[in-house]
Amino acid sequence: MKAAVMYQKGELPQYIDFPEPTAQSTDEVLVTVKAVALKHFDKGTATGKHYSSGGPKEDGRVIGGDGVCLLKDGTRVYGMGVSGMMAEKATIEKDRIVKLPAGVSDTDAAALANAVIGAAMGLRFKADIQPGDVVLINGATGFTGRVAVQIAKHYGAKKVIATGRNEQSLKDLLELGADEIISLKQEDEQFISQLKETHNSTPIDIIIDYLWGHTAEMILASLMGKGSFTHKTRFVSVGSMAGDLIQLSAANLRSVDLQLTGSGLGSWPKSHVRQLFTEILPEMFQLAADGKLKVKTTEVKLANIASLWNMEVPDGQRLVVTI
Secondary structure (H helix, E strand, C coil): CEEEEECCCCCCCEEEECCCCCCCCCCEEEEEEEEEEECHHHHHHHHCCCCCCCCCCCCCEECCCEEEEECCCCCEEEEEECCCCCECEEEEEEEEEEECCCCCCHHHHHHHHHHHHHHHHHHHHHCCCCCCCEEEEECCCCHHHHHHHHHHHHCCCCEEEEEECCHHHHHHHHHCCCCEEEECCCCHHHHHHHHHHHHHHCCCCEEEECCCHHHHHHHHHHHCCCCCCCCCEEEEECCCCCCCCCCCCHHHHHCCCEEEEECCCCCCCHHHHHHHHHHHHHHHHHHHHCCCCCCEEEEEEHHHHHHHCCCCCCCCEEEEEEC
């Protein structure tokens, strides 16, 4: 079969013939792959830079952790791979499959799944979102951030505040449900001042953060109290596009009613992952099929994997490889 394979000594994946995988147990099934989104997560696991990955194998590693595929009987599903997914064939786990509604395309479904995981799991389980909550999405102009804005509104958020650097993408978020936008291109003092003003007028209940780094430092500083009672805020770290480390003062933690947690592989119990596949993903795929959850994608072919590996896509879009 043809596949996108990463080798230890290679900087770019190769489009080559690779052995077809076989199911290793009754819990796995062989599928025909149709579409796979190329995400930062996939690049990180392929190169060994993501904390959950061991990196490329000496004999090659097929890229991609999830995607849209066909079962033997032709049923179209989203599946999470046991073998690499960016190939003509793959093995997936039987209990991590979601049947796709007719109204959602292969490319949209492939792009949407990871974003739902990166948004809904944090909102539902880490932040325990409630109707009427005020939600801040830090780094909302990216693909997952745009999905998070829409899901927060779907879950009943009274107000969604979005931050980002791309001015046009920020404005676009107002059409997707954001109620207020804050530019990260401001001077630090201006950003902190604007966020403090917002927090004072409509206290922020939840922060879903895709950037970390200095932006997280500024947000946490804007919440810092002065010894009086403060509003409880649930801060959920999902990504680290602005840096993996921050400086956080102990006084900042002690002066505010703050819940600081993360949402990612290894942080969810089995019961939450089960709900992801039985409740959350099916609901979100149906919303997309009904036109109530909107995504933008750039579609490319598997054969061009090496040339598109470092391809820049328009802000807020997801690169999807079709097979």
